[in-house]
Amino acid sequence: MEVISANDINKGYSMKEAMKSIEDFHNYKEDSYISPDRMHVEDGKNTALLMPAFYGNYYSTKLVGVAPNNSSKGKDTIHSLMILYDRETMVPLFMCDGIAITSLRTGALGGLGMKYLAKNDAKTLGIIGTGTQGWSHMQSAMVARDIEEVHIFNRTKEKADQFKLKAEKEFPNVHFHVSSIEDLVKQSDIIVTATTSPQPVLPELSPLDWKGKLIVGVGSFRPDMQEITDQVLQEADEVYVDFNSALHESGDMIRAKDLKPxxxxxxxxxxxITEEHFPSSPENKTILFKSVGAAIFDLIVTKSIYEKLYK
Incomplete structure (x- = not known):
């Protein structure tokens, strides 16, 4: 069995390839797949997740631990292992850092949401939350759209400043700003919420301030977590999800069902993707794309990495 580190994955595989693997899966899949809802085990504020999936010649499982208080201890919020198996024999083929897979998969899903749902001339990105998923969504936004300017907000300004310095080195032709959350929303065409906050992180603004914007919500994955305000949930003209399980796994969508028919x-x-759906007149609408991920997407990205690097 091959074992690969996050560093090796990031050197040998790109966000663009991750986005293409998921898009190709939807467009060209030949077989049915099995992707049950992930198993959640709550341990106080911490969550353990078990995520199996089956597709083609492969079976995969991802084991995840989420500890929201880790940021105050200087540790990553998410820790994870990903294992890919031969489906017929159940022989393990490949084990890797699951955080790298989660980062690529989640960023790719959000990036595909940006590709299809944002207005045509979207050039400004707002990132709320500067952890792993904030970074991965900045990467995917650069693939999906011609981003010229990025506004960054984090509860801890020092982390926002560090994110900005790293981003300026990675994307020297893009302008980066550490902004207030109000300025970020008003000046961004695409807004990504990537926090583990149990309460909404978006500000209350005039309904007109939200028009022409795509909100990509990626942080809330438990029923008791809500990143998106009731105002946005209620006034969103169109709501989309990455996978139907988002409608009952995420507190954002559970609350949205109370507010919208x-x-x-x-x-x-x-x-x-398969119907090439693009919203009509997105420049006049508030559009929400909620992403919680699903095990099948982890499998597709891991399969793509394995077949590129080891087959």
């Missing part, structure tokens, strides 16, 4: 009819990413 027919939310169960929201289009998922598979429909968006």
């Amino acid at each position: 027919n939310l169960e009819e929201s289009l998922n990413l598979e429909t968006i």
